Amino acid sequence: MSAVIRFESYTWRYSRTKQPALDAIDLEIEEGAIVGVIGPNGSGKTTLAYSINGLIPRQEMGVRKGKVYVMGREVMAYTPAELCQRVGLVFSDPEAQFTAMTVEDEVVFGMENLGLPIEEIERRLAWVVPLTEIGPLMDKPPYEVSGGQKQRVALASVLAMRPPILVLDEPTTMLDPLGRRRVFQVLERLKREYQSTIIVIEHSLEHLIPLADHMVLLYYGKVLLADETEPFFERLAFLMEHDVFPPGVVEFFYHLKQAGEYPADAPLPLTVEDGTARLRELLGGKG
Amino acid sequence: MQKMHKTILGYVPEASPLYEVHPFVRLYFLMVVSIFPMIIGAPEWNLALILVVLVLMKYGRVSLSTLKLYVPISISMGMLILLSYTLLGGIHPEFHVVFRILGFPIYYERIEAAVEVYTRILPMIFVMVLFLSTSRERDVLVAMRWARIPFTVTYMTAMALRAVGMVIEDFSIVRQAEKARGFDPHGKSLGYKLRQFVMYIIPLMALSLRRSEEFTKAIVARGYSFTGLKNVKRPDYVLSKYPFRTRDAVLILIITGFLIGILYLRYGLGMLTLEGSVTQRWLRQWLLGGAA
Numbered sequence: 365m366s367a368v369i370r371f372e373s374y375t376w377r378y379s380r381t382k383q384p385a386l387d388a389i390d391l392e393i394e395e396g397a398i399v400g401v402i403g404p405n406g407s408g409k410t411t412l413a414y415s416i417n418g419l420i421p422r423q424e425m426g427v428r429k430g431k432v433y434v435m436g437r438e439v440m441a442y443t444p445a446e447l448c449q450r451v452g453l454v455f456s457d458p459e460a461q462f463t464a465m466t467v468e469d470e471v472v473f474g475m476e477n478l479g480l481p482i483e484e485i486e487r488r489l490a491w492v493v494p495l496t497e498i499g500p501l502m503d504k505p506p507y508e509v510s511g512g513q514k515q516r517v518a519l520a521s522v523l524a525m526r527p528p529i530l531v532l533d534e535p536t537t538m539l540d541p542l543g544r545r546r547v548f549q550v551l552e553r554l555k556r557e558y559q560s561t562i563i564v565i566e567h568s569l570e571h572l573i574p575l576a577d578h579m580v581l582l583y584y585g586k587v588l589l590a591d592e593t594e595p596f597f598e599r600l601a602f603l604m605e606h607d608v609f610p611p612g613v614v615e616f617f618y619h620l621k622q623a624g625e626y627p628a629d630a631p632l633p634l635t636v637e638d639g640t641a642r643l644r645e646l647l648g649g650k651g
Numbered sequence: 652m653q654k655m656h657k658t659i660l661g662y663v664p665e666a667s668p669l670y671e672v673h674p675f676v677r678l679y680f681l682m683v684v685s686i687f688p689m690i691i692g693a694p695e696w697n698l699a700l701i702l703v704v705l706v707l708m709k710y711g712r713v714s715l716s717t718l719k720l721y722v723p724i725s726i727s728m729g730m731l732i733l734l735s736y737t738l739l740g741g742i743h744p745e746f747h748v749v750f751r752i753l754g755f756p757i758y759y760e761r762i763e764a765a766v767e768v769y770t771r772i773l774p775m776i777f778v779m780v781l782f783l784s785t786s787r788e789r790d791v792l793v794a795m796r797w798a799r800i801p802f803t804v805t806y807m808t809a810m811a812l813r814a815v816g817m818v819i820e821d822f823s824i825v826r827q828a829e830k831a832r833g834f835d836p837h838g839k840s841l842g843y844k845l846r847q848f849v850m851y852i853i854p855l856m857a858l859s860l861r862r863s864e865e866f867t868k869a870i871v872a873r874g875y876s877f878t879g880l881k882n883v884k885r886p887d888y889v890l891s892k893y894p895f896r897t898r899d900a901v902l903i904l905i906i907t908g909f910l911i912g913i914l915y916l917r918y919g920l921g922m923l924t925l926e927g928s929v930t931q932r933w934l935r936q937w938l939l940g941g942a943a
Contacts, residue, residue: 422871423867444874448873449874452872461868463806463869463870464813465809465812473875474873476887478874482888522872
């Protein structure tokens with residue numbers, strides 16, 4: 365697969381800070397992959413997201429070095445309108461991005477900006493509304509629906525623009541567990557049915573891990589680790605040293621492995637289902 | 652009981668036959684019918700206009716209890732008008748004195764003028780209440796867009812409406828946060844409250860600045876620019892959901908017809924004035940006993 369996003373020795377320093385938010389990073393993201401980006405607060409995750417869709421450097425003051433390529437072209441070679449058709453960005457606070465009076469207006473806003481004909485807008489609505497399950501909300505003000513619904517509205521308003529690349533900046537930070545699950549269910553459908561390239565910046569690993577093909581650890585401006593999800597979590601000690609707290613099931617099997625209770629060469633289970641199956645095998649083997 | 656829905660502008664019924672009318676017609680009604688009391692001087696006709704508005708509110712399933720919200724402002728406005736026209740109306744030896752308060756003469760002509768002005772203002776308030784009670788925020792924007800007001804202007808209006816709601820929410824959050832930390836201006840003097848108001852203003856300003864930055868990023872990320880996309884005509888999906896029907900055109904004609912009719916009666920035939928009105932005759936009879 366080819367890389368749809370490529371960072372080449374990319375550095376960004378905000379004018380108000382001394383240290384760069386991203387420091388000479390090199391990173392490639394393949395087409396159709398779901399990539400989870402993790403790291404502690406202040407590690408440059410949002411800067412990475414904004415650098416892909418051009419909000420950096422267009423809406424921020426700072427110093428930029430290196431290159432960011434999106435679908436083979438440098439980000440700055442695109443006009444903002446061209447770029448937003450290629451990269452959709454969902455913010456962590458959905459309410460902050462609502463500018464319309466009804467959910468329907470909010471979802472069509474981006475499509476109107478693109479100058480799409482009414483028939484095409486209707487076609488896309490017919491696709492995105494059931495996908496994100498926001499049908500009953502269409503006439504309501506977007507700021508009056510629940511947290512999970514708000515994030516699905518925000519997601520729908522970006523998806524409706526049909527960007528081949530979707531970047532979600534901590535989309536579930538403000539949501540309850542049910543809201544989180546439903547947002548990830550939408551992402552799962554996008555992966556399964558549309559093979560979209562999705563970059564998810566997220567702290568909630570239990571939902572992200574089953575979905576992600578690749579993981580990236582950002583740590584204070586540096587890409588410390590980037591790998592496929594399974595081998596990524598094999599380096600658990602390294603991750604924990606860098607403030608990554610894995611789901612309980614991963615940590616549990618890691619401790620079993622350390623204690624010699626779990627085969628050293630066996631991969632760590634990443635989900636509860638996987639862990640349950642492995643535990644059954646272990647117990648069955650002993651019994 | 653009709654279920655009402657809260658909007659930034661007021662309360663609207665969940666369902667109403669008036670929603671079948673194009674939002675522009677509702678806006679046109681507001682703009683044109685509000686002018687009627689400026690033309691009509693006879694209080695009884697202005698009171699009749701209030702009745703018409705009440706009938707429309709009832710037909711539109713507007714909960715008439717929403718009118719309670721406007722009672723204090725209507726009463727205080729009436730009092731202010733009456734006071735400024737009578738007690739503060741000056742000395743006019745040519746006018747008829749009805750009675751005196753602490754030696755100040757209260758003239759019949761000033762009372763008559765106060766009644767005229769008040770009965771001009773009241774229907775305007777009612778027309779505005781009808782509009783606010785039957786128009787959601789989206790309707791206002793649709794009406795403006797249908798009137799070919801540039802998208803940038805209507806969008807700014809939408810943002811302003813949205814910002815009002817957000818500032819109210821933010822104010823409530825900041826106030827709760829201040830209270831949670833022991834700040835309670837209850838029972839303190841007005842001066843103290845005003846001084847402490849700075850405590851609200853600073854976080855509100857900071858929140859507003861942050862919000863505007865987030866708004867900007869959000870709309871830029873979805874391809875919005877004030878100049879629009881080059882060579883791309885911006886479609887109006889929302890407007891396409893509100894077809895302007897023949898019935899709407901007829902309603903516009905009827906409203907315009909009424910305006911022309913009233914203008915003709917007032918300036919062509921000299922009717923609808925305070926002079927010779929039923930109210931004036933009744934007031935004279937009551938206050939002057941037919942002396943004037």
